Amino acid sequence: MGNMKLNLKIWRQKGPNDKGQMVTYPVNNVSEDMSFLEMLDVLNDDLVRKGEDPIAFDHDCREGICGSCSLFINGEAHGPGRLITTCQLHMRKFKDGDTIHVEPWRAEAFPVIKDLATDRGAFDRIQAAGGFVSVNTSGNLVDGNAVPIPKDDADKAFDAATCIGCGACVATCVNSSAMLFVAAKVSQFALLPQGRPEAKRRVQAMVEQMDKEGFGNCSNTGACEVECPKGISLEHIARMNREYLAASVTKE
Amino acid sequence: MARSALLGSSLAKKYWMALTGLFLCIFLIAHLAGNLQLLDMSPEGQLKFNEYARFMTTFPPVKVVSYLLYASILFHAFDGFLLTIQNRKARPVKYAYEKPGANSDWYARQMALLGTLILVFLVIHMKHFWYEMHFGDLPMTVDKDGAPLKDLYTVVAAAFTQLWYVALYVVMMGVLAFHLLHGFASSFQSLGLNHPRYTPIIKNVGVFFAVIVPIFFALIPVWMFINA
Amino acid sequence: MSTLDSKIPPGPIDKKWTDHKGHIRIVAPANKRRIDIIVVGTGLAGGAAAASLAEMGYNVKAFCFQDSARRAHSIAAQGGINAAKNYQNDGDSTYRLFYDTVKGGDYRAREANVYRLAEVSANIIDQCVAQGVPFARDYGGLLDNRSFGGVQVSRTFYARGQTGQQLLLGAYSALMRQVGKGAVKMYDRHEMLDVVVVDGKARGIIARNLITGEIERHGAHAVLLCTGGYGNVFFLSTNAMGSNVTAAWKAHKRGAFFGNPCYTQIHPTCIPVSGTHQSKLTLMSESLRNDGRIWVPAKLEDAKAIREGKKKGSDIPESDRDYYLERRYPAFGNLVPRDVASRAAKERCDAGFGVNKTGEAVYLDFSAAIERYGKLEANVKKIDNPSKEKIIELGRAVVSEKYGNLFDMYENIVGENPYDHAMKIYPAVHYTMGGLWVDYNLQTTVPGLFALGEANFSDHGANRLGASALMQGLADGYFVIPYTVGDYLADDIRTGPIDTKRPEFDAAEKDVKDRINHFLNNKGTKPVDDFHRALGKVMWDKCGMARNAEGLKQAIQEIRAIREDFWQNVRVPGSGNAFNQELEKAGRVADFLELGELMCMDALDRNESCGGHFREEYAETDGPQKGEAKRDDENFAYVAAWEWLGEAGKAELHKEPLTFEEVKLTQRSYK
Structure with a gap:
């Protein structure tokens, strides 16, 4: 155990219909080698021993790839530090005596389930609306090398595809817009020949679902790109804008 | 799709925002070009300005464009209003602790506020000059051919002898500058006009535009105030 | 002891799967609509199975405990996926992949299953490309490969260091397509807490809605467990925090035999434990062993001084370093298989040569690689007589290009720059080869209960080769279960909906x-x-x-x-x-x-x-x-399949003898 002392202000909310409030918890013995979530583990361990309700938060892989963890720390999605998720944030980024504010993602489309855990099912529904290539899973397909794909396109598609669906873009955006998430998916498929045949249908369906979910609009502030743990570029939003415009104009 | 995608969707709203915004940018250039004539305070300059004002309010093609302009302003404002309402609804519970400066510029986040200020300013501005020119009881002068001519110049010059009025113009041009600083490049992004090579150029042009145009606009009342 | 019938089809090994597919029963399209299938887990195996079965016309209910199907732990796999495509023209073939896998598994895998795995591996790549998985490509636009895990060919397809993520998102998108159509009903944030067996057949599950706490009954004609491995029994592992054995264990307690539970893969290159607060361990990709050299000090006093912070790794002269893998295994050096590398690290640390506070770490050193690449780069850039600093600068750029994201990840966790100081690594639990015993059709000893992917015991024997886990998950889900489940369900076309009030x-x-x-x-x-x-x-x-x-x-x-x-x-x-x-x-x-x-x-x-x-x-x-x-x-030479006898610690051993007709059993030697 280490010797940092911290003052945590954490959002507690019993359930979806509870009003919720910030509650202060002092934490001692924090080591700088701990990850942020391990620091919360220490706090929860203490709460359980005292017979109190531990703080609920989503987490799983703890190596920055599953996209479960989702904390708004000191005013930033995934806390200070760039290109990392909350589980990759380590306590050496903080100083002894710091006050740390911890809140859930806040958006109409991401209702709080409990404390710091939110429901991000809206992303799944957007994906189900069109985030796929309509091929059967028969395996009786053309050879993987039958259609060469320019390396640059494949690389760009990959860059878009690295989105982990954590929702930091929505949490960060002053309008709670999901444009970066949706654009990453649209862009990935739009850049690959396999995704082109249904590109128009896809972008329209995904945008329509995005609007239905109650996300805000894109103001191009660029905040999402800065806070995105995978560094997904605004370029993809522009590509989606282009795809959607073309699809809308040429629609029969 | 229930509604036409080019009217109802969130992206469509942004396209219209961008298109009307860019149209208004073009108008700003034209408006500025005309207004710069005010800097020439000699009698010939005054005459030229008044003739220009008459041309702008009577020449039919210009009139057509001006209706388009009014529509754009109203639509830009109305569309922005709709977007803002939706944006507010998208986050019903605010963060207790925010640090938005860590990832974005304040003026990019405050486009609605800046826009509203500009709209209020536009009302004042149009009341004083546009309304007077069209419907007001302006002092009259004569053109080169001796025909009667509305003397808008005198109205403008008189207005800009008041310090508070000049100050308002200067401040509002600052507001406009910040609105343009984000809005210019943003409209290209909204329309999907993004390219690794050209986007940096667009951004630079946007900054140049956002700085230069309001400076010149602000220069006019200051100049007229000093030389009154 | 009951007989364990592995139901391996007769015939030559390369014809077994084709013949089997041609002879097993299938369910007619109209009848598929009357059949419900439950898929638990939405990783590569579960996601692929649920999507495939729904597309075939079955009614599928898919369950995962995560908040979205996309978060299953398959997503964390880094390196790649093997496939016998032979795109590199280096002599690869189905047989060679089969052989490497059986040998890599130390001759404790079932030949027929492994051959089938190798056989369908090429289809997986085609399938994923068609789904829009952005694999790495070369400048000609064709798929790129890399070598992996000590085999002699380049057959690993990859998407930078995130292959698992890309493959899972491919399966997830296929799954979401079916969810959108209504062919799959998705139950996320649901945990399966029991299998329901009716008249000896799996007929449903009990699940808990993790949000409301409601206990739900779900009936189906078949239940597929695709619930991953149980490495978290060790508390610390590279598994996700939520990875668990519960589904498989409940199945075990309801009659499914558990195969080879003791086979655990310990991965040699993980970031060492930093303290008692540690909640999980992070893997550093096996690919680092291509360029990094593993060593500990040769003298005990040096190791002690390093542990006490009096010396640094860089203070130890070349002559006092023990590159123990190169010493013990000159033929394979730092690229010996995972189990061998892990044991060698443990042996040195147990002998007192460990290099961190806890004494449980060895060095993975890139200084030689940096120098080597630096010199090459200087030649390429036509720099005559480059200074040592210049060489290091150039070399670092090359290493950064290849492993930059891994180095960043390391620095983030450890707080030490791995370019300046040799990385410290230690083995950690990574994968479990054991799991529910299944026959050739992936059916457990409970009829109607199937196990796919890491949840079953089947294809990796006693040790899994790198880049084979993704291959197995997708093979089971896309290409095996869609056929074999039909054979079982052919009896159920008149059963009607399962009554959950029983x-x-x-x-x-x-x-x-x-x-x-x-x-x-x-x-x-x-x-x-x-x-x-x-x-x-x-x-x-x-x-x-x-x-x-x-x-x-x-x-x-x-x-x-x-x-x-x-x-x-x-x-x-x-x-x-x-x-x-x-x-x-x-x-x-x-x-x-x-x-x-x-x-x-x-x-x-x-x-x-x-x-x-x-x-x-x-x-x-x-x-x-x-x-x-x-x-x-x-x-x-058998599979140990354990039967639950009513309470923990009481289990009966059943044996499935392993017969090797194609591969000759020899000692694995990497000397």
Whole structure:
């Protein structure tokens, strides 16, 4: 155990219909080698021993790839530090005596389930609306090398595809817009020949679902790109804008 | 799709925002070009300005464009209003602790506020000059051919002898500058006009535009105030 | 002892799967609509299976405990996926992939399954490309490959260091397509807590809605468990925090035999434990071993000085370094298979040569690679007589290009720049080769209950090769189960919907509720993690990289004591009717506490060393292979399948003899 002392202000909310409030918890013995979530583990361990309700938060892989963890720390999605998720944030980024504010993602489309855990099912529904290539899973397909794909396109598609669906873009955006998430998916498929045949249908369906979910609009502030743990570029939003415009104009 | 995608969707709203915004940018250039004539305070300059004002309010093609302009302003404002309402609804519970400066510029986040200020300013501005020119009881002068001519110049010059009025113009041009600083490049992004090579150029042009145009606009009342 | 019929089809090995597919029964399209299938888990195996079966016309219900199907732990796989495409023209073939896998598994895998895996591997790549998975490509626009895990060909397809993510998102998108159509009903944030067996057949599950706490009954004509591995029995592993054995263990308790539970893969290149707060371990990709050299100080006093912080790795002169893998295995050097590399690291650290505070770390050093690349780069850039600094600068740029993201990840976690200081690594639990015993059709010993992917025991024998886990998950899900499940379901076209009001469902639901109520009403004092940590330590110390009979016997006693303590003294706060993460953990740890004992029993029973299972008593005592694992093919060439006998610690061993018709059994030598 280490010797940092911290003052945590954490959002507690019993359930979806509870009003919720910030509650202060002092934490001692924090080591700088701990990850942020391990620091919360220490706090929860203490709460359980005292017979109190531990703080609920989503987490799983703890190596920055599953996209479960989702904390708004000191005013930033995934806390200070760039290109990392909350589980990759380590306590050496903080100083002894710091006050740390911890809140859930806040958006109409991401209702709080409990404390710091939110429901991000809206992303799944957007994906189900069109985030796929309509091929059967028969395996009786053309050879993987039958259609060469320019390396640059494949690389760009990959860059878009690295989105982990954590929702930091929505949490960060002053309008709670999901444009970066949706654009990453649209862009990935739009850049690959396999995704082109249904590109128009896809972008329209995904945008329509995005609007239905109650996300805000894109103001191009660029905040999402800065806070995105995978560094997904605004370029993809522009590509989606282009795809959607073309699809809308040429629609029969 | 229930509604036409080019009217109802969130992206469509942004396209219209961008298109009307860019149209208004073009108008700003034209408006500025005309207004710069005010800097020439000699009698010939005054005459030229008044003739220009008459041309702008009577020449039919210009009139057509001006209706388009009014529509754009109203639509830009109305569309922005709709977007803002939706944006507010998208986050019903605010963060207790925010640090938005860590990832974005304040003026990019405050486009609605800046826009509203500009709209209020536009009302004042149009009341004083546009309304007077069209419907007001302006002092009259004569053109080169001796025909009667509305003397808008005198109205403008008189207005800009008041310090508070000049100050308002200067401040509002600052507001406009910040609105343009984000809005210019943003409209290209909204329309999907993004390219690794050209986007940096667009951004630079946007900054140049956002700085230069309001400076010149602000220069006019200051100049007229000093030389009154 | 019942007979374990593995149902391997007759015929030559390369015809078995084709013939089998041609002869098994299928369900007509109109009848598929009358059949319900439950898929538990949405990783590569589960996601692929659910999507495929729904597309074929079955009604599918898919379950995952994560908040979205896209978060299953397949997503964390880094390196790549093997496929016998032979795009590189280096002599690869289905047979070679099959052979490498059987040999890599130390001859403890079922030949027919492995051959089928190799056979469908090429289809996986085609399938994924068609789905829009952005694999790495070369400048000609064709798919790129890299070599992996000590095999002699380049057959690994990859998407930078995130292959698992890209493949999972491919399967997830296929799944979401079916969800959008309504062909799959998705139940996320649901945990399966029991299998319901009716008249000897799996007919449904009991699941808990993790948000509302509601206990739900779901009936189906077949249940597919695609629930991953159980590495978290060790508390610390590279698995996700939520990865658990519960689904598989409940199936085991309802009659499914558990195969080879003792086979655990310990990955050699992970970031060492930093303190008692540690919640999980992070893998550094195996690809680092291509360029990094692994060493410890040759002198004990140097190691001690480093541990005490008086010396740094860079202070140790070249002559006082022990590149122990290169010393012991000159032919393969730093690229020996995972099990061998891990044991060698443990051997050095146990002997007192460890290089961090805990004494459990070795160096993975890139300074030689940086210098080598720097010199090459200087030549390329036509720099004459470059200074040492210039060489290092150029070399670092090359290393950064290749491994930059991994180096950043390391620095982020450890707080030390790996370009300046050699990385410290240590082995960690990574994958479990054991799992539910399945026959050739992936059916467990309970009819109608199938197990896919890491959840089954089938294809990797006693050790898995790198880039083969993704291959198996997708093969099972996309290309095996869609055929084999039909053979089973052909009998069910007239069954009609499963009635979940039957007494079997009542009983299963009651069991689940009783257990939850016990946790919530128990007046204990200690959090769940206390017990999990204690279990993990016993497992790691006594059933980890090296095991011996004495230790395993002790471990069994210790696990029983922890289990008893757990049931008496665990404290679970909150209620059952709400989101309660401590309650979720308690249920999982309860199952780990039973599984741990079975793993030790299996390890104790297997009096040989093979793959990930190394019994200290069974090592070569002399000759060039001194100290290496000693297999006993005469007595142990079988799959150990354990049957639950009603309580933890009581299990009956059934054996499936392994016969090798294609591959000749030899000792694995990497000398």
